[in-house]
Amino acid sequence: MSDHAADPSHPRYTSLLQRKKLERALELGMLAHSAHIAHGRGEAFDYLLGEQTHEFATSALLHACAALQSAKHPIFSVNGNTVALAGKEILECAKLISCPVEVNIFYRTEKRMDALLTELKQINEEHNYNVELLGQQPNATIPGLKGPRAQCEQDGIFSSDVVFVPLEDGDRCGALRDMGKTVIVVDLNPLSRSAQNASITIVNEVSRTMREMVDILSHPDRIRSDIEFDNKTQLHRAIATIRKGFV
């Protein structure tokens, strides 16, 4: 696979490069094995979307950027795959918005938390982002969830009003909504519970999304807070696009 990934002319170059990133993250202890399965599910939906950013995704992302910029306590909540595939872009966006990044993973182990925070710290230092990193010492609980996945930081996710949380689990998305937060998810499956329950759903691949988000936040004139936006309409457009692929 390594030879394929090194050849930009290969038709699946981007996909193979992403797999290399996940492979590296797994070796560094950042991921549970189920992370690869989740990535494969995403690949299937991305394939159905033609592996491209659609207008409905850009529209949702512009709205998400406006929501984050007008928030009192915005935050990025990241899991293993997000850090592996778009760690640098997440920190770049957090710097542009001036908000913290909290590591919040489904199968929480101290080893994995350490590996993820070490990775983010290295990117932070290398690029002088100085973004506040949270998650190491959870001291609050998301109501309605059980076990380690309920844990978060009081001054982080718990107190936030707008959470940008790519690749989120459906239960946790619902629990964050129940706390009254604006929840922005990035999810390739427009039918998933996360996609259906979020305040704003960006139906797009996470690394394409984050690269576009860096561009939007670097050119704030692109953001308009007066745009009409209805999440259900966006989702229907995503579903219609996938249906069109099945001919």
Place this chain on the structure above:
Amino acid sequence: MSDHAADPSHPRYTSLLQRKKLERALELGMLAHSAHIAHGRGEAFDYLLGEQTHEFATSALLHACAALQSAKHPIFSVNGNTVALAGKEILECAKLISCPVEVNIFYRTEKRMDALLTELKQINEEHNYNVELLGQQPNATIPGLKGPRAQCEQDGIFSSDVVFVPLEDGDRCGALRDMGKTVIVVDLNPLSRSAQNASITIVNEVSRTMREMVDILSHPDRIRSDIEFDNKTQLHRAIATIRKGFV
């Protein structure tokens, strides 16, 4: 995950049990990491099919059983995920048809070949199947393919007239067809190159398929060789079923 997988009342029990099987196979050295990604892609399509066996899949499987039974040199070609998820059923079917099973993997390493053949040998002995196991010493090459994935055994895949090969790669499916063989694939994505190029495509999850195949081969009166069958029609029905899920 282990707690979830142990609880049959969990709505995703079957799916979690499959993941446990893959986890075990990975620990035993039977799989490349990309196997988990491939499984995730399959999960997405199975989700779109409602995680159930549809009539078009049973129809294709009945036709596949008839083709295997009337073949001169039928064979099962298996990869890591197939052995992990349905190793026992594969051997049971091979015994019922009286044909060999050849391990033939995309990312061939001796370590992985050993692990897969050891697993199959254990099942073989435990159940007294006495099925011939091939793949350890490839001495022939599938024309049109490069590298280790072209390798196969002269008295196995190379000389076969009907190959049952679940979860096959598109290139290899095409190369086997080019050799004039009847190629039967099990593939959850009806749009994939394997699905589109196979002689018979069973659009279904591999462990459900193999359990049903054991039942069919144990009740040969279910098999009718006079059934009308058109693979393109089956594929269209699978595609239509997935489209219906997107509403």
